Amino acid sequence: TAYRNDIGVTSEFEPEELFNPALGNRVGDNVPDPEVATETINNVVIYLQTLRPPLRRGAEQAQVRAGERLFGEIGCTGCHVPEMETGPSPIAALAVQRVPLYSDLLLHDLGPALADNYPEGEATGSEWRTTPLWGLGLVGELLGGTPFYLHDGRTSSLEAAILLHGGEAQKSRTNFTNLSAHERAAVLAFLNSL
Numbered sequence: 001t002a003y004r005n006d007i008g009v010t011s012e013f014e015p016e017e018l019f020n021p022a023l024g025n026r027v028g029d030n031v032p033d034p035e036v037a038t039e040t041i042n043n044v045v046i047y048l049q050t051l052r053p054p055l056r057r058g059a060e061q062a063q064v065r066a067g068e069r070l071f072g073e074i075g076c077t078g079c080h081v082p083e084m085e086t087g088p089s090p091i092a093a094l095a096v097q098r099v100p101l102y103s104d105l106l107l108h109d110l111g112p113a114l115a116d117n118y119p120e121g122e123a124t125g126s127e128w129r130t131t132p133l134w135g136l137g138l139v140g141e142l143l144g145g146t147p148f149y150l151h152d153g154r155t156s157s158l159e160a161a162i163l164l165h166g167g168e169a170q171k172s173r174t175n176f177t178n179l180s181a182h183e184r185a186a187v188l189a190f191l192n193s194l
Helices: 001-007 040-051 064-074 136-142 158-163 168-175 182-194
Strands: 107-109 127-129
Touching: 001 064, 064 182, 136 158, 136 182, 158 168
Parallel strands: none
Antiparallel strands: 107 127
16 A cells, blocks of 8 residues: 555555546556566565564663653553554564554544645545654654654654644643643653654
């Protein structure tokens, strides 16, 4: 699905070109379909499945531990669930493993500030899948020093990204803004440890 929905490449699994309802046309090209071979997709799936989750950094620091506690207390773990468990897998090392994902992988309405009003699949224009937060603290390093947050990279400030949460996350956002500056810094330190 990501091949087609994110980069517009057809496959045996998603053979239809994308349709843009706003323009009333199909996105097309001169490349024969399917554009990517099933073997390539299978290889990419195995590669992605076997990537190791990023390791936490500084998890033993008092400020990070305090931030982790506050992150739960203000309600962020309602959607950013700290751990999930994998199911059965033909790859033994992946079967029934606890994964520090910080996501529930579900769709949530995050309100008008984050809405792009572009429905995609089952998601409305204001719904987003809870992004896993693992590796969040590495974003700036991986992007050449400047982090970009949210689905469209609209902010380089982690705190600004939190403050744009609304809808189902409004209460958690309000709870975050009610924290002292010291407590907010602890939450940010925790997030940057992921």
